[in-house]
Amino acid sequence: MDIITKYNTQDRLLVAVDCIIFGFDGHQLKALLVKRNIDPDRGKWSLMGGFVHQDESTDEAAQRVLHHLTGLQTTYMEQLYCFSNVDRDPASRVVSIAYFALINIKDYQERIHDEHEARWFPLDQIPDLVFDHTEMLRKAKERLQQKVANQPIGFELLPGKFTLPQLQNLYEAIYETPLDKRNFTRKILSLDILNKLEEKEKESSRKGAFYYVFDRDKFSRLHQEGVKFI
Template identity: 65%
Template sequence: MDIDSYTNHQKIIVAVDCIIFGFDGNQLKALLIKRGFEPQKGKWSLMGGFINNNEDADCAAVRVLNKLTGMDNLYMEQLHAFSRVDRDSAGRVISIAYFALINIADYSEQLQVEHEAKWFELSQLPELIFDHTAMVLKAQDLLREKVARHPIGFELLPDKFTLPQLQSLYEAIYETSLDSRNFSKRILSLGVLNKLDEKEKKSSRRGAFYYVFDSIKYKNLEASGVRFV
């Protein structure tokens, strides 16, 4: 390949798009924004942007996520490169999609207003621009695959949580009901949760004990192929 191959080749724009998942205690949701420019201005969209000359795709995704959420050090994972020739009506654009997990309670209402952002249940997504619906569905599939064997689901919960709250999270991710006794027995048998003396009493008069995830204990089990559900 000579230098003329670079100078004469068609220029292609590369972007990132971020699927941001959150959990409200009952439903798994995705954060969407109103697109602020043409084409398809005013329609619902994922948060995204073009990759700058001085950054790689991961850095661009971190920048985009920080702009929308105001948060740093979010759990983020590269999902897939979407490269269909006609995916963007404005030009030839390849999008590298990422998914990220946040606790909805930590999301700033001010930023939500500023970006015209809104949380949507995955079962009630509005029509999205381009191939963004396909991105969300692919991210949902990967999330289900990952939470079975990795503790990333805890990124969607507060630091302290009850077993019923944890069960509700897995039920929302997999869109199915789980037996409470079997779930509690399974998750506690892993030995990666530390029980606190404090109880959550809003949901019932008796109350449920809070737990915290112990990442050190998990590290000791990781090599053995631990499975959460």
Template identity: 65%
Template sequence: MDINSYKSHRKVLAAVDCIIFGFDGNQLKALLIKRGFEPHKGRWSLMGGFIHDDEDADRAAVRVLNKLTGMDNIYMEQLHTFSQVDRDSAGRVISIAYFALINIADYSEQLQAEHEARWFELSQLPDLVFDHTAMVLKAQESLREKVARQPIGFELLPSKFTLPQLQSLYEAIYETSLDTRNFSKRILALGVLNKLDEKEKKNSRRGAFYYVFDSIKYKSLETNGVRFI
């Protein structure tokens, strides 16, 4: 392929779209924004943007996530490339989708207002622009696959959490009820949680002990194929 082939070829725009998941203690949610420009101005959308000339897709996704959340060092991974010819009504755009996990409590109300952003339960998503609903569903599927064997679910929780809170997270991700005794037994048997002396007493008089995830212990087990659930 010579240089003239590049010059004569039709230009295609490249963008990133970010599916941001959060957990409110009961439900898994996605962060959406009101689209501020045409086409489809005023409709709900994922946060995204075109890839700049001086950045690769990962850097563009980090920039977009930081703009919306104000956070750095967010857990993020590339999900899928959406390249249907007619996916964007404004032109030929290929979008590289990423999904990210954040603690809802860390998300600033000021940024939420600034971007007209809102958390939606996955079971109650509004009508989204383009193929953004398909992006969210694919990200949800990927999350379900990964949390069973990787500790990424802890990104959705505070640094210290109770076993009931952890169980509620898995129940929200898989949209099913889990047996409390079996869940606690399995999770504790992995040996990757450190129990604290402190208790959470808002939800019961007896209280539940807080735990923290031990990444060092997890690393020692990782090669053996750990399954959290």
């Protein structure tokens, strides 16, 4: 049997990508969900996804899906896991490659939000999701908690300039636990990866809190030395 004949006799299946999109509103970590507009499970909440085209990789497909829903071209995204249970999609045999992305909610385009009946849900208020999307979301949250301990990907969820209380709020939201303010501030500042600005945020308190920006060059040097981030 030649190779072409062998290929032609193999089973065919569909390959999809599903995107778990996280955002942070300053207090809560949220996931972006859409209302499913096709059968099966029309009208139920779902992750945003789509099938992989013949002329694109799964990474390219995931970026296309992300841009279609958020209007954003560049953001943090990584492949999470392959979901391949035989009966995961009742409509057909579909293997899904899940990705998770981190975006700044303020960059998100509300126009696209309306077009797709999309909505941000706090992670403790996630509704019932179609297929195995609840499991996808759970794995994505676990991966995020693991990675922020060693890599500064959490900054992708913040605006370009932020205060130390805002940064602490983010990590408390990710780990779902309160952190000691004094210890957190001492640890973060000891890493010397933040540059302090002269500008203050004064909406939260009369005294105000200084803004900081993340210095990627300083972190790169720190990372090469093997220093743990958080």
